[in-house]
Amino acid sequence: MARKKIEIMDTTLRDGEQTSGVSFSASEKLTIAKLLLEELKVDRIEIASARVSEGEFQAVKNVTNWASQAGYIDQVEVLTFVDKGVSIDWMIEAGAKVQNLLTKGSLNHLTHQLKKTPNQHFKEIEESINLAKEKAIKTNVYLEDWSNGMRNSKDYVFEFLAFLSTQPIKRIMLPDTLGVLTPAESFAFVSEIKSKYPHLHFDFHAHNDYDLGVSNALEALKAGADGLHLTINGMGERAGNAPMASTIAVINDFLPAVEVGVNEKVLYTVSKLVENFSGVMIPANKPIIGANVFTQTAGIHADGDNKKNLYFSDLLPERFGRTRKYALGKASGKANIQKNLQELGLQLNDEDLKKVTQRIIELGDKKQVVTKEDLPYIISDVLDRTYEEKVKVESYVLTHSKGLKPSTTVSITINGKNYEENASGDGQFDAFMNAIRTIFKNINFVLPNLIDYAVRIPPGSHSDALCETIITWKSPDKEFKTRGLDSDQTVSAIKATEKMLNIIIN
The missing domain is CATH 3.20.20.70 (Aldolase class I)
Structure with missing residues (x-):
């Protein structure tokens, strides 16, 4: 007919x-x-x-x-x-x-x-x-x-x-x-x-x-x-x-x-x-053309797609010049992450994949949106731990008030022993570093000098999702870099500093 x-x-x-x-x-x-x-x-x-x-x-x-x-x-x-x-x-x-x-x-x-x-x-x-x-x-x-x-x-x-x-x-x-x-x-x-x-x-x-x-x-x-x-x-x-x-x-x-x-x-x-x-924005959930409509978020969906495209329908993204994506967040399972890794040409063993999955879930719990482009940075951050973790920043309070110098109270553990210190500085991270230097000075340990501090957002990421802080340190015998990754710039710098502390203690 x-x-x-x-x-x-x-x-x-x-x-x-x-x-x-x-x-x-x-x-x-x-x-x-x-x-x-x-x-x-x-x-x-x-x-x-x-x-x-x-x-x-x-x-x-x-x-x-x-x-x-x-x-x-x-x-x-x-x-x-x-x-x-x-x-x-x-x-x-x-x-x-x-x-x-x-x-x-x-x-x-x-x-x-x-x-x-x-x-x-x-x-x-x-x-x-x-x-x-x-x-x-x-x-x-x-x-x-x-x-x-x-x-x-x-x-x-x-x-x-x-x-x-x-x-x-x-x-x-x-x-x-x-x-x-x-x-x-x-x-x-x-x-x-x-x-x-x-x-x-x-x-x-x-x-x-x-x-x-x-x-x-x-x-x-x-x-x-x-x-x-x-x-x-x-x-x-x-x-x-x-x-x-x-x-x-x-x-x-x-x-x-x-x-x-x-x-x-x-x-x-x-x-x-x-x-x-x-100037009229397309809602993210708008059928066919919205940003999210061909994005699988739940890990079970990605797993099903790996096992005979169980969550596919006739509404295939390729029909409309689009591609299927697998979102990364607190609902992500290993299958979601593996799909994104495949697109990037990356492979991880089961143990490392488990660590990366846990880190993405942590970011999702903070309501952060993680993109495929963030993955190499997360992998680098999570797997860059070739040292024994002898120093741990347990907690901190960062304050910033108009007319007053920023101050920080820090609690850290060094070889199982807890230390606490308060200090002020020109900024929140400077105050944090002053408190840390005081703690290490009291145990007769000289910290390396901070000689460079760079912050960047992974390409394709969002300013409210992840930022990477790369700090260059110089001690009398060497120069080295550490990286920290978090949705908050100051927190990412603190994580980079925690890595530095473990490297020098080890």
């Missing part, structure tokens, strides 16, 4: 730009338009509302100039109004060829906003459509608030559709303007319309106010809808529109009788570009 080809119209540059605080520049609109049509391969794009501003006019002109040369001009659409041809004149000047005419899809909107009768409204719509036809402009028609129209004034909606069925238009577009439909209603309403007008083309336009945008789009397609309106990252007014990435994945995986031409492989790339241009 032949699959039904569904048109995907992207309205990121029109409806998506109505996201609070978002305004794309002319060059950004052109870049996104090119990506949507050339790379993502959506069927159509809606790029602006007519008559908005001079800047919008120039942005539309830039897109239509490119689209005309590249052969996409009939796939570029502009929202217009029933305004005696003012929108059409604007479109012609801007170089656009397809209007999406905004009309009233509910009697409530018609009566209280336009204060007109259905016949008056239909007559003005007919004039707009004929004027567009005279000027070689193709027309699609939006039935604004159609969902409430079907709920509360169905006779009006079908009277409107009967009128539109006689008009020279290409598509009728059914928006759930306020995002109020349930999936059952979406199916029922579209089914009722398609059964009466099987040969007309109907687009379904979902909003996401109840987080039902994807479900409603799915049900509309099952009911026979011929096209969908989607936005990148689900951008749009209020809670936004049905999101492109999730909807396309759902169609491809759960509607075998339906075919869409969207290129899944570039969904993530386009989503990240729109994120950067719009």
